Amino acid sequence: MKRTIKPAARQRIESWHPYAWQIQSLLLGYPDDTPSRTALAERVAPVLPGQVREPLLRFTAHVRAVQPDDLAAAYVDTFDHRKRCCPYLTYYAHGDTRRRGLALLRLKQAYARAGWRLGEEELPDHLAVLLEFAGAEPAAGHRLLTEHRAGLELLRLSLRDTGSPWAHLLDSVSATLPPLAGDQRQAVARLAAEGPPEEQVGLDPYGLDPSAPPQYLSAPQAGGPR
Structure with missing residues (x-):
């Protein structure tokens, strides 16, 4: 049976969406x-609606007020040392299980179908990578971000609970997506209470150094698939 999108989950992709997703992608990468x-x-912010722009500018104001080394240390402490602040979105639904390996493969295939190649140093479910893809391929990227809405919301709440400045960026990302549907709210509540599945398996060929910065997508080659 063909799967249809419920009316509540539909959202028109506006002309400003790709700009928001590209900027959010850059700011969610390692701060190098x-x-x-x-x-x-800050140059792009004026074209964004208030609910996307204001949290974005709160984050940039914080960045300007801290030293680069302190920001980098906070990034590593937040995203590499706290499981509930994991930027790899399939982790929330699948943990370190075999099903996560399949989810990662599916994402990589989605990028390839659009003609984009992912660097070997990064996993395809890093939020910065998903956002960059959405900025380049808005329809496909919006669908993937919406599919991972529950994990994204749990990441946003976890960052807010820890007082992290990156919570502002997640507020901005969330404002580009449809509100949580009923089943997604239930998934967030369940993940918050129970955490991801705990089956431990290897994710080769998806291993990486967790302290490495995201490696973004390579543009399609001329004459290649789109």
């Missing part, structure tokens, strides 16, 4: 080029 990324975000 923060001044230029911050300046670019």
